[in-house]
Amino acid sequence: MTTPESRPVYLGGPRFQSDPAELYREMRRDHGAVAPVVLDGDVPAWLVLGYRELHQVTSDPQLFSRDSDLWNQWDRIPADWPLLPMIGRKQPSILYTTGERHRERAAVISEALESVDPFELKGHAERFADELIDGLCGRGACDIVGEYAMLLPLRVLARLYGFSDEQGPGLVTAMNDMINGREGALAGQRHLGESMYALLAAKAAVPGHDVASRMLANTAGFTLDEVAQDLMVMMAAGHQPTADWIGNSLRLMLTDDRFAASLAGGRHSVGEAMNEVLWEDTPTQNVAGRWTTRDTKLAGRAIARGDLVLLGLAAANGDPHVRADAGALTGGNNAFFSFGHGEHRCPFPAQEVAEVIARTGIEVLLDRLPDVDLDGPATALTRRPSPWLRGLTALPVTYTPTPALGAHR
Known part of the structure; x- marks a missing residue:
């Protein structure tokens, strides 16, 4: 019998467009700080939801490497896989060095x-x-x-x-x-x-x-x-x-x-x-990725060598273990993961x-x-249907027409 605790979550679909924060809360409830997910084509991966766990992954490049050649799924990835531009083979850029x-x-x-x-x-x-x-x-x-x-x-x-x-x-x-x-x-x-x-x-x-x-x-x-x-x-x-x-x-x-x-x-x-x-x-919800260099455990999950680990920046920012009152104004607190962490x-x-x-x-x-x-x-505003970047499809506004600055130069 498949239970919510064992069923991987598809990393895509309309819920990332409508209310990803609620989706992350459900994933944390059902799976804990690290959730099994599937990408397009039923490709498996892990999504790190916990703040402490994300800090651990990004602080240990020896265990959680940026080298995509380590991925244990390459033999099932087709040449036209839509996520190749985001999770591609090693390129001569700083991303994979x-x-x-x-x-x-x-x-x-x-x-x-x-x-x-x-x-x-x-x-x-x-x-x-x-x-x-x-x-x-x-x-x-x-x-x-x-x-x-x-x-x-x-x-x-x-x-x-x-x-x-x-x-x-x-x-x-x-x-x-x-x-x-x-x-x-x-x-x-x-x-x-x-x-x-x-x-x-x-x-x-x-x-x-x-x-x-x-x-x-x-x-x-x-x-x-x-x-x-x-x-x-x-x-x-x-x-x-x-x-x-x-x-x-x-x-x-x-x-x-x-x-x-x-x-x-x-x-x-x-x-x-x-x-x-x-x-x-x-704006950056989730980042791909890291690849494990050996079998390990993370938040009680058995992560195999070569597994893809995705960084859930938005989920970690909302982790109730570090933000008990998520509705409070953040003020000058800059401890978010929105720009990543580590090397x-x-x-x-x-x-x-x-x-x-x-x-x-x-x-x-x-x-x-x-x-x-x-x-x-405001309820009419919609988001791009992406689990990776979070932005509006449009933000229509009105205002009093004014002359261009060029008209006064």
């Missing part, structure tokens, strides 16, 4: 991003945010997600990397096509790859004050392919989650009375809303860049459209 080589690559990325001038970063974010709002402000209504949040982060990142402003819109289209995974995905991926290699060739010939030039100038001995792959990983990781951070934060501010003051110009609550989103509605967490400089882009994007929008309001009931 382990040990000292990974630490060296992470240091190169961190040093390149740490050199970004914070005033220059904020200036780029403000300029592109104003440019996007100039195209919307006279209409009186827009979709914040599709027409603003999904366009802003990559424009800023492209500029920091060394791309020209003219290349930015094409890169945004290519990245969003790739993320959507539909008919334009492969073409978008090609455009990004070709553009990155062309950028590196140009910067090798004529270096500039940009992230790409700084990575090329590093003397740690990385190949052109490694630098290109790492730049593309950073671009993808910095774009969609930051766009969802903007969208999820604005949704909270537009639908929760606790944040109403921020809509009248209060800046303090913008940061509070962004912090609460990282706890309660984090393979998001580099701190990258996290800081994402935060500046997201916060600036929200503040500029509220400054330019001070009476912005949700267009329709």
Whole structure:
């Protein structure tokens, strides 16, 4: 007889769209801190739901490795498996590099991003945010997600990397096509790859004050392919989650009375809303993955060598063992797992860049459209049906039409 305690949970479907927090609570009730799950094609894996257990997995790269070659399921994975872009075979990027080589690559990325001038970063974010709002402000209504949040982060990142402003819109289209995974995905991926290699060739010939030039100038001995792959990983990781951070934060501010003051110009609550989103509605829900290097036990579960272990960031953030009152305001508590943990967490400089882009994007929008309001009931808002990234399909709003800033320049 199959019981809830033994039945694996399908990691997908409409419940990840409607109420994943309740689903995680049920999984924790039925399975404990580590739950058996199945992916597309009935591929088995483990999802870590517990805060302490996630800390244990991410703190022990020797036992829970990032080396996907260890996976004991490769013989049953078809070439057209839809999750291959997310759980793929080892690639020449930092994602699948382990040990000292990974630490060296992470240091190169961190040093390149740490050199970004914070005033220059904020200036780029403000300029592109104003440019996007100039195209919307006279209409009186827009979709914040599709027409603003999904366009802003990559424009800023492209500029920091060394791309020209003219290349930015094409890169945004290519990245969003790739993320959507539909008919334009492969073409978008090609455009990004070709553009990155062309950028590196140009910067090798004529270096500039940009992230790409700084990575090329590093003397740690990385190949052109490694630098290109790492730049593309950073671009993808910095774009969609930051766009969802903007969208999820604005949704909270537009639908929760606790944040109403921020809509009248209060800046303090913008940061509070962004912090609460990282706890309660984090853009990155689940991450693939880690692979066990030997048979082991985790939260009483027998994990076999080569098993895939998925990091349940959102579930761990809501673990009642560390958050007894999940409904309380999170304030300045930054102990969330939303940026990962351990060697393979998001580099701190990258996290800081994402935060500046997201916060600036929200503040500029509220400054330019001070009476912005949700267009329709909050219950009508829907999420993308993804167990991995959590973001809105659209955030329709209305506001008083205003002239573009360009009209006064």
